[in-house]
Amino acid sequence: MKNHNYQVGGSLPPDTLCYVRRKADQDLYQALVAGEFCYVLTSRQMGKSSLRVQTTHRLQAIGIHCGIVDLTEIGTQDLTADQWYATI
Numbered sequence: 001m002k003n004h005n006y007q008v009g010g011s012l013p014p015d016t017l018c019y020v021r022r023k024a025d026q027d028l029y030q031a032l033v034a035g036e037f038c039y040v041l042t043s044r045q046m047g048k049s050s051l052r053v054q055t056t057h058r059l060q061a062i063g064i065h066c067g068i069v070d071l072t073e074i075g076t077q078d079l080t081a082d083q084w085y086a087t088i
Helices: 023-033 048-061 081-087
Strands: none
Touching (some): 023 048
């Protein structure tokens, strides 16, 4: 049996037992399967990364290939908008 550890920060792995599915999980999953453009916007430490991990895992299980672009590494410096977009 897996341990039920509390984790501070970072994404929970897809096979964790302590992840609590929310309405957002189903809404995001269904919208992405339907081909809709989606984004998740909420404050810090609200589970955005874990939601992404869980949703990616579910999509891959039905044969949908997923790509992840981490924008957190961009914009940590003093950049103009043009410079920021150019790095993408």
